Amino acid sequence: MSTSTHDADNHEHGDAGAPAGDKPEGGGELYGVLAEFDSPGALVKGARKVKDAGYADFDCYSPFPVHGIDDAMGIKRTILPVVVFGAGITGTGLGLLMQWWMNSYDWPWNVGGKPTWSIPANIPIAYETTILLSVLTTFFGMWIFNKLPQVWHPFFRLDRFTKASDDGFLLGIEAKDKRFDLDRTTELLKKAGATAVEPCYHDPDPAKKQMPKWIYAFIAATTVMAMIPLALILKARASKSTQPHWHVIADMDFQPKFKSDNAFAAFPDGRANRGEIAGTVSTCSPGSPRPCDHDRHVKSDxxxxxxxxxxxxxxxxxxxxxxxxxxxxxxxxxxxxxxxxxxxxxxxxxxxxxxxxxxxxxxxxxxxxxxxxxxxxxxxxxxxxxxxxxxxxxxxxxxxxxxxxxxxxxxxxxxxxxxxxxxxxxxxxxxxxxxxx
Amino acid sequence: MSAAEATDTHGHGHGEAEAARQKFSSITRDIAWVAEMPKPPKIWYGLLGVSLLLLGMLVVAVTHLVTTGIGVWGNNNAQGWAWDITNFVFWIGIGHAGTLISAVLYLFRQNWRTSIARSSEAMTIFAVMCAGIFPIIHTGRPWLAWWMIPHPNDMQMWPQFRSPLMWDVFAISTYATTSLLFWYMGMVPDLATFRDRSKSKIKQVIYGIFALGWRGSARQWHRYERAYLILAALSTPLVVSVHSVVSFDFATSQLPGWHTTIFPPYFVAGAIFSGFAMVMTLLVPARYLFNLKHIITDDHIEAMCKITLATGTMVGCAYAIEFFIAWYSGNEFEQFTFINRMLGPYWWAYFIMVSCNLLFPQLFWMRKFRTNPWLIVGVCILVNIGMWFERFVIIVTSLSRAFVPSGWHYFSPTKWDIMTLVGSFGLFFTLFLLFFRYLPVIAMSEVKMVAPEAHAGKDDH
The missing domain is CATH 1.10.760.10 (Cytochrome c-like domain)
Structure with a gap:
């Protein structure tokens, strides 16, 4: 696993001539073979020979994109750019449609009597939605076309395979290819310049052939749990309550004070509103410093x-x-x-x-x-x-x-x-x- | 396998292939070492400690602001925008160099960018995060920021899409999303390398999840490279649009000093200028600290110095053009604004701006200044200061002396203004230091690809 101890010895692949096809202890089903080449150029040549021999279910693995390999392997150009172009056009259209519908149709914004729909001022947002949708499509489209994420792969069982992310140039042929035969394929790879060829077996434990079940269970459980808040919100929206809304932030609509009809448990009668205390006289009682009309306040007439x-x-x-x-x-x-x-x-x-x-x-x-x-x-x-x-x-x-x-x-x-x-x-x-x- | 066996099947000697493999593994080893060294240099801990303190200060300042109100800042009747938007424009500008390096230089096939692209992209994302704080908190009620997102609501209201402030929302959020996806996508093959090199189970699982099971297969690389090219091609117009839109916040207003058509290109040039200065402020010390001098070479630093010189001079030209247009317009408000900018109560800010942005970068004409790390860092820090002051000068001098003298007001920051600005550097540096320790700081796969050894073993080599 470790490459920190890489030295020249590691590259003297003594196992190049090891008998291929030896099943490991309790070995599982054969997945394919993995061959190693000693330079990018050797990989390109090897790939071409494998392709010319009529193989289809094979792939090359390298720490960086090797120039010329697409042609050698016969990889067709990806349709990703076409998909992204479509997404870009859609982004422009949706951006304009959103702005027109929201600002001109559903709620026409009247700004000083100007037209509610004027293209130039709506361009910047349409421009950004174009780029945003294209970028999202590029990113997710690339992973989808590449069938990733897939953190589980039989080749990961081979220590040699870690070189594909460091300094190794590998070529793997899958056993499902109709021309595959362990001995003949191994021989072909050696002739094509491989310095080492190694068979790759699925894990003998059929449960480990795939992603562990608990990962699926975990994903399912978190997905369900993530739905719970949403479900609670939807339930709250659909049902009625005698309680006031629950506000996370009260703003100034809700102030820490009591209005006359509020309940307030601290008083024996449970009301925030206090009645007149017996014997209360008007502030405008005779002798008060302010001139006032006693009768207008007491309204005894x-x-x-x-x-x-x-x-x-x-x-x-x-x-x-x-x-x-x-x-x-x-x-x-x-x-x-x-x-x-x-x-x-x-x-x-x-x-x-x-x-x-x-x-x-x-x-x-x-x-x-x-x-x-x-x-x-x-x-x-x-x-x-x-x-x-x-x-x-x-x-x-x-x-x-x-x-x-x-x-x-x-x-x-x-x-x-x-x-x-x-x-x-x-x-x-x-x-x-x-x-x- | 011995050399004798190899020679008959391979056109080139075993020696060449072996040397190439050693080169590749040394690239892996040297770059991964930054994250794999058992203990980072002591100064890393020191810097992280200081950054965390500043980050704590930001948390305190923002909490105080949110729980109390905008009144804790020095903003007043004349200056509704002051340090808050200055900081926003400053940080968003910093981010632009990252996209320029990762996308524009990629399209121009400037291979020297590979050594600095990853860390500048990281810088972009962290700078956009710092920038994003300010427009949200400057509203005083940041919990209502989601009103900016068009959504059906019980107020029956939609956002006003013809407002530059809404353009800003779309531009910045698109920019943040794109930068993050571009950065992450570029990092996946390197995360796979980290996954394969990790010895601890926890690291294997964490790096493994984020590497998405990358196998480096030729069919995957084919689509990956296409996608990378498309993202670069999309980021290039995006980066130009983002700072243009930021400049529209000002340029579409009627205020003298803001209402100018030169703003979009002037802002974009300034953004790249400040961003390159920040990249160098970060990377020149980092390449010493983490022993990356042979990967981020002196030539790379020199190239960045030249871009800084070029963009700094462009910004200087923009300053001159603004004065010319003010005179040429014959508009007395416009003329007053610019004379006031230079000679008014904020003369000192104008002086800092011009000297830091126009004069000091001129030192980069001399090779001596492009090769001496201390001088480079010194000039770059001055440029960062100068570019902050540029935004301050644009925003505050224009607002403080608008049309009616009765509305004039001098702006003085409070301690909360200062804490928020300084604290935002804490956030930036904390994220950057963590990035430098835990993620692939240089795109290993790209460095290998542009190395001459990538063609080893080919007949046309």
């Missing part, structure tokens, strides 16, 4: 802030809301901004939003505020205020957009609209009735 007094909707107005002409004007202005888009300027529910819905084929209309039968006219003021604040059915609440005071102004204006739309002659002051006739 339920009529003003909820439209409720004594558990009932109020029918009048809160104490602080005066029904003045100025407030009515303010109410009209706010109504025209926030309410009219749906309910219309006259309150009859024919705003621009329902008009648009109907134009698009929908059937929805806003409620008519002035129709006695629709219920808004008879609604207590407090309930009307509550509807403006918190919404009703498809209407959203406006408490975040319209201040409390303005909401009462709107209530006032809605009442005025209802009066005006349902007015009778009796509503007109007596001295002006004549003008209407």
């Amino acid at each position: 339920t009529a003003m802030y909820q439209g409720i007094e004594g558990g009932e909707w109020i029918t009048g107005l809160p104490r602080s809301v005066e029904p003045t002409a100025q407030r009515l004007a303010r109410g009209k202005e706010r109504y025209d901004i926030f309410c009219a888009p749906c309910h219309g300027f006259d309150g009859k529910g024919a705003g621009i939003v329902p008009a648009r819905v109907q134009k698009l084929g929908g059937a929805w209309a806003a409620r008519d505020l002035t129709d006695v039968g629709a219920g808004v006219v008879t609604m207590p003021n407090g309930q009307l205020f509550n509807t403006i604040s918190n919404g009703f059915a498809t209407m959203m609440g406006y408490s975040s957009q319209i201040p409390v005071d303005d909401r009462w102004s709107i209530v006032l204006y809605v009442r005025a609209l209802q009066r005006s739309q349902n007015a009778t002659l009796d509503d007109v002051p007596a001295d002006q009735r004549g003008a209407l006739r």
Whole structure:
């Protein structure tokens, strides 16, 4: 095995004339013969003689590619370059197709209104995919054509064979060749210039003729094990869970803090949210350094802030809301901004939003505020205020957009609209009735 | 077999064949010795220790960066790119000499390349690994780097393929893949030699697996040589495209100092220049250390010095052309940028760049400087420094003085910047030292093939 002790003696091959065909102890089936030549040139000549003798199942083994051996052995040019050319063309095509499909078809990237497909800017990536696919094909194609990896070969059983990777020039003929005959083939090789010829036998143990079974078992086991994470991922994707996603890296979407509806085991009630502690007073309590409106914070005036007094909707107005002409004007202005888009300027529910819905084929209309039968006219003021604040059915609440005071102004204006739309002659002051006739 | 028997069947004497075989086995022995010597030289341990320390520093610096944020670097509002991208371009450039040596010189039948091709290919791969770190960590959220890979996702988004940054992703990953496969494929016959020479069972199994059962058969060699030629032919346009694409990151922007058409060839020349300097920085000491002077010969080193001189001068010409174009363009922003580069707050960086890249390599005109190992290593280290500063000058001086003076900002690195850069050398040298100890450092089969003895015993010899 060792070549570190190589010296001139090693090259005096005393076994050149050894009787060929002597089976080793308990020897197995004959695989072939291995002949050694003493120079690259001798190998080329030997190979030519073997080929001329009509052998086909033979090969030469050398530590470097020997010039002229392909011709001597009659090796045909490999089709690898053709395959690689095909792969290169495919790489260009796939590279362009990928870019077109992803950036122009499936999700057209609009960059300043420029065309979504422009060849020059897509060339660099197509260029790289061309090279990448060609390289992968060259690399793997070469190994596949060479039938490698194959770490098990009968010739590896011969010590002489290790010279093929150092300084030896070997020629092996397989026993399966139809012209093979141990004695005659050995004789031919010697005549062709071999310095040594040696038969090669399979291992007597049939199990060792091939790669050990445990290697296959190992490959199979690792392949199956490698599938496990994938299977778990696929299972997780297909099933539902009440638990939040498991994030390897939380980024800033997940922060170490509790939100009001989170569970938190450290408190007896299990909630992260803490209620008001009994006896809490507003920060704007009398004597506080900051000027503040005590009532706006405590909101003890339920009529003003909820439209409720004594558990009932109020029918009048809160104490602080005066029904003045100025407030009515303010109410009209706010109504025209926030309410009219749906309910219309006259309150009859024919705003621009329902008009648009109907134009698009929908059937929805806003409620008519002035129709006695629709219920808004008879609604207590407090309930009307509550509807403006918190919404009703498809209407959203406006408490975040319209201040409390303005909401009462709107209530006032809605009442005025209802009066005006349902007015009778009796509503007109007596001295002006004549003008209407 | 005696000489008398041999002479009648062989056209040439037994002596010639014997001498050739001894030559081949001595090549095997001398190169394999690097990996087989029972103990490597003490200095190998020393260098590995230092490299591992620096590698540890890189791990600390990157961990701190990732867990804290980009703010630990000196990058500021003006300089979104600073040392991070400087280091990236520096390392990716280093890699290019390896591909040039292994592929381009192969196509030009420059046989002297065989002695240095393997280690320069290894250098390429390790440099690309160092380079690859920076674009990933400079985003601040490196765990999302896979978003660059086009894949169906729940955001319903595809990468923007018309961005030079995506071109970069494709170019660099193709380059890394190709370099690795080319390197490995070239190594398989030598790994088979290691397999056959190994005495310990563990080594036999490990080298055996990676040698894939290589038998050196003529039918295998035939396809192998074809594949090698194809890979060389594919790597050549690839290496040109990679640094061109890297230069597009700058050239396709609107920033004065970046927006120039000379960038692709200028970057490629600079990459080869810096890569050759790095090859020599590594190999000139290594050939002494591991006794490879008769394989990596003085002639080989001299040839590399000449390429360094040529590419360094090309880079110098590019510097001059940039100034000419700035003047010729009549664009005041362009003119200001280049005057600022030379005389502005970073004048010192510009001065280092020009002196290291243009002036010092001129010493290689003299044979004395191409043959003295200390001077060669000295000049090559200066070139490496100069080429790092070239990228720094391009990136930082341009960004620090953009169109609006209110956006001007001076860049100062923090200790984390410095640790990351120095640490990346730790990664590079660690990998290189391990390579030098455990893998075939020189392509034995190729050296044998180009030796005159490869024709022993042939009639036309």
